[in-house]
Amino acid sequence: MSDNFSRYSDSRLFAxxxxxPKTKDQAFAELYARHSSRVWLYCxxxxxxxxxxxxxxxxxxxxxxxxxxVEREMSNVPGFLLRIARNLCLNAKQKMRPITTSLEELxxxxxxxxxxxxELERLVSTALDLLPEEHREAFVLQAYNGMSYKEIAEMIDRxxxxxxxxxxxxKKKMREILAPYxxxxxx
Amino acid sequence: xxxxxxTWTASELVYLFVDGEADDVQKTQLFGALANNSDxxxxxxxxxxxxxxxxxxxxxxxxxxxxxxxLFERAGIGVAAGSxxxxxxxxxxxxxxxxxxxxxxxxxxxxxxxxxxxxVLALFLVPEIGFFxxxxxxxxAEQPRLASAQxxxxxxxxxxxxxxxxxxxxxxxxxxxxxxxxxxMGQAVADRTLSEFSTSSVAQSSSDGFDRVELTxxxxxxxxxxxxxxxxxxxxxxxxxxxxxNSASLIxxxxxxxxxxxxxxxxxxxxxxxxxxxxxxxxxxxxxxxxNRSLENGKxxxxxxxxxxxxxxxxxxxxxxxxxxxxxxxxxxxxxxxxDSGVIFLAINGPDRGSLDITITSDPNDLTGLGNGRNSQDLxxxxxxxxxxxxxxxxxxxxxxYRLEPIVEWVGLAYQFKAGAIDSRGAIRPYVxxxxxxxxxxxxxxxxxxxAWKPEDRISLGVGVEGTSLFYxxxxxxxxxxxxxxxxxxxxxx
Numbered sequence: 001m002s003d004n005f006s007r008y009s010d011s012r013l014f015a016x017x018x019x020x021p022k023t024k025d026q027a028f029a030e031l032y033a034r035h036s037s038r039v040w041l042y043c044x045x046x047x048x049x050x051x052x053x054x055x056x057x058x059x060x061x062x063x064x065x066x067x068x069x070v071e072r073e074m075s076n077v078p079g080f081l082l083r084i085a086r087n088l089c090l091n092a093k094q095k096m097r098p099i100t101t102s103l104e105e106l107x108x109x110x111x112x113x114x115x116x117x118x119e120l121e122r123l124v125s126t127a128l129d130l131l132p133e134e135h136r137e138a139f140v141l142q143a144y145n146g147m148s149y150k151e152i153a154e155m156i157d158r159x160x161x162x163x164x165x166x167x168x169x170x171k172k173k174m175r176e177i178l179a180p181y182x183x184x185x186x187x
Numbered sequence: 188x189x190x191x192x193x194t195w196t197a198s199e200l201v202y203l204f205v206d207g208e209a210d211d212v213q214k215t216q217l218f219g220a221l222a223n224n225s226d227x228x229x230x231x232x233x234x235x236x237x238x239x240x241x242x243x244x245x246x247x248x249x250x251x252x253x254x255x256x257x258l259f260e261r262a263g264i265g266v267a268a269g270s271x272x273x274x275x276x277x278x279x280x281x282x283x284x285x286x287x288x289x290x291x292x293x294x295x296x297x298x299x300x301x302x303x304x305x306x307v308l309a310l311f312l313v314p315e316i317g318f319f320x321x322x323x324x325x326x327x328a329e330q331p332r333l334a335s336a337q338x339x340x341x342x343x344x345x346x347x348x349x350x351x352x353x354x355x356x357x358x359x360x361x362x363x364x365x366x367x368x369x370x371x372m373g374q375a376v377a378d379r380t381l382s383e384f385s386t387s388s389v390a391q392s393s394s395d396g397f398d399r400v401e402l403t404x405x406x407x408x409x410x411x412x413x414x415x416x417x418x419x420x421x422x423x424x425x426x427x428x429x430x431x432x433n434s435a436s437l438i439x440x441x442x443x444x445x446x447x448x449x450x451x452x453x454x455x456x457x458x459x460x461x462x463x464x465x466x467x468x469x470x471x472x473x474x475x476x477x478x479n480r481s482l483e484n485g486k487x488x489x490x491x492x493x494x495x496x497x498x499x500x501x502x503x504x505x506x507x508x509x510x511x512x513x514x515x516x517x518x519x520x521x522x523x524x525x526x527d528s529g530v531i532f533l534a535i536n537g538p539d540r541g542s543l544d545i546t547i548t549s550d551p552n553d554l555t556g557l558g559n560g561r562n563s564q565d566l567x568x569x570x571x572x573x574x575x576x577x578x579x580x581x582x583x584x585x586x587x588x589y590r591l592e593p594i595v596e597w598v599g600l601a602y603q604f605k606a607g608a609i610d611s612r613g614a615i616r617p618y619v620x621x622x623x624x625x626x627x628x629x630x631x632x633x634x635x636x637x638x639a640w641k642p643e644d645r646i647s648l649g650v651g652v653e654g655t656s657l658f659y660x661x662x663x664x665x666x667x668x669x670x671x672x673x674x675x676x677x678x679x680x681x
Contacts, residue, residue, distance in 0.1 A: 025264045032255075040250040057250060058258045065262050120240040142206060143241040144248075149208050168202045175233050182233045 005030040010077035017068035028065060035078050036061075038145050039085050045140040046089045048129055056092060060085040079155060082145065086137075086155070093133070120181070127177040131170050138166035139174065197227055205234045256613050462645065462680035465506065467496040467603075469635075469676040471514055471653060491515055491594060494622075496601050500680075506603040510622050513596045514655075595657060597631045599624020605639060614641045618649065629658040635674055649676040 005013065005026050016027035039060055043053040063084045074080060128136055141152045149167065153160040175182070195203065195213065197220035203209040204217050221227050258264075471492040494512030501507070605618040615638055622633040637651020655670045 028262070028264050029259075036250050036255070037245075037248050040254075041245060041248045044248075054251075054254050057254060058261065061258055062262055120236065121244040124237060124240050125244070143238065144245055146245070149206070164203070164208065167206065168199050171202045171205075171234060171237065172198070174237060175230065178233075178237065182236060 011074050014074040035081055039081050041144045042085050056088045059088050127174055135166050135170035139170035142167045201231050201234050205238055463500050465498045465678050465680040467676050467678040469494040469674050472673040504605045508601040510599050510601040513594055595626045597624040597626045632656045645680045647678040
């Protein structure tokens with residue numbers, strides 16, 4: 001049964017979410033298997049802490065499941081999921097007290113030896129917190145979620161040129177933050 | 188950096204190129220600049236490294252198993268994520284030979300049949316178990332699912348206003364105080380039935396896919412959030428809190444609009460035990476006694492080696508109960524060849540552990556019984572006898588062993604602790620169970636370590652290893668006999 005579901009398109013699986021419970025469960029599990037990683041990464045990187053990310057991640061899929069009770073055309077399931085996640089995350093962050101961290105305050109580990117690849121992943125994640133919200137989101141969607149500038153523009157309802165600016169600025173800022181560590185790689 | 192694409196600097200083109208967004212003209216421009224600019228070359232190398240680091244993290248990213256399990260439980264989804272790779276429960280004897288199966292059936296057949304009959308009996312005795320619920324007219328036990336069918340749809344979020352939303356804030360707060368329910372952030376309201384709420388409606392927005400469910404307070408003012416999202420479960424209505432609605436300092440039209448469209452979904456009590464009582468039927472298979480004696484085991488009669496426990500579950504994972512049970516408890520009787528007094532001294536579990544009111548002399552009629560359990564007054568009626576017939580004269584210079592298997596009956600207090608699930612579906616949980624009780628001859632203690640599998644909402648099937656210590660007193664001293672066995676159990680919650 002599950003093998004059949006793995007061959008279905010996202011749109012077909014989304015339609016099956018309105019079927020009887022067993023079919024719905026299988027369809028949801030298949031969609032979850034396909035798209036949960038990117039939704040998880042988005043929530044994790046945007047929220048910045050694991051607990052909040054878990055709340056937003058679960059809320060996203062619960063919303064998604066709830067939305068499937070209404071018949072509608074669904075051509076882009078991952079985009080729809082990320083849009084729900086984005087709305088949840090942004091609203092949650094609006095309610096949070098803004099936390100500002102300066103570059104000087106940020107405690108990145110002092111490495112005596114060249115940083116390893118895994119450490120660079122961690123450094124990038126940490127440096128994300130220093131980016132302005134809009135730039136961080138653009139960076140996450142482009143780099144972590146693999147979306148093109150055009151796809152991001154459609155998702156956040158902004159011109160492509162704005163998205164380009166945000167992504168490029170985010171990456172330049174990221175490099176500026178990580179410059180002391182990237183030197184190790186060059187040596 | 189301007190909005191016009193012609194204004195991109197060489198440095199900025201580096202990132203367009205790395206992201207695969209640069210066109211041919213921009214690539215040419217970038218490569219020209221790279222040729223004589225070491226700083227730009229370094230920037231390109233750094234950009235590629237950062238991208239690679241992100242790509243590596245992306246490849247390894249997956250939501251934690253616990254988050255997935257919680258989500259599926261909250262959503263009422265009955266299959267694990269990635270259903271094609273879901274664990275498959277296979278038979279214990281899968282792949283075994285027919286002879287092996289026969290051996291297992293002979294060894295475990297009776298206990299399994301007994302356990303099955305006990306489970307069937309329990310199912311009939313407890314009317315609200317899912318299998319019979321629809322026929323008995325009880326509530327239909329269906330998997331929890333998101334509310335949708337019974338609510339009225341509307342496309343406008345602005346047109347849906349509950350009376351309490353439009354009322355004065357003070358009145359709303361008084362309502363909350365009356366009900367002693369203040370829906371704080373991260374707090375879920377459970378254990379409340381749907382009947383506590385009068386009406387509900389839902390507003391759905393196609394633009395963001397969000398649904399909103401509104402609940403209004405009943406006239407008796409028990410309490411409710413004026414705007415909350417809900418999940419339905421068979422017995423519980425999960426009311427998910429709204430931060431802005433319920434925090435007076437945050438209430439404003441803007442916040443309310445935002446929060447009404449995007450509630451924080453939090454549920455804290457779904458994983459908690461929804462049932463407060465349970466009964467457990469436990470079968471016990473004797474495996475070994477200490478110290479070991481290589482004597483033939485006796486045959487168990489039907490309904491021997493069973494325990495029945497009634498549990499109360501005050502909180503998730505913990506249960507306290509009362510247990511009654513009966514079990515063959517092997518006692519070993521052995522003479523001491525070093526004793527040359529002319530009286531064969533028979534001891535329980537070896538010469539160094541003291542006897543249990545049994546003495547056999549050269550006169551077979553001079554026999555006192557075993558003061559432990561039933562079937563104990565006459566050696567001719569007790570269990571198996573090795574090396575010699577019961578009641579006969581035994582030589583004092585040889586070791587003679589008897590295995591006595593009186594049935595010990597006990598009444599005791601039980602405690603059970605179930606740990607968190609160890610599988611992605613949350614169906615398999617390790618557990619520890621202890622019993623302290625009294626028998627005819629002295630106190631008894633039991634401890635079980637096992638795993639319980641919950642194939643259905645109310646039923647747990649368990650297997651485990653159980654240790655028993657039976658204490659008895661003779662001549663002012665305490666002695667003990669110990670046993671290790673395997674257990675199988677059926678536990679039904681209600």
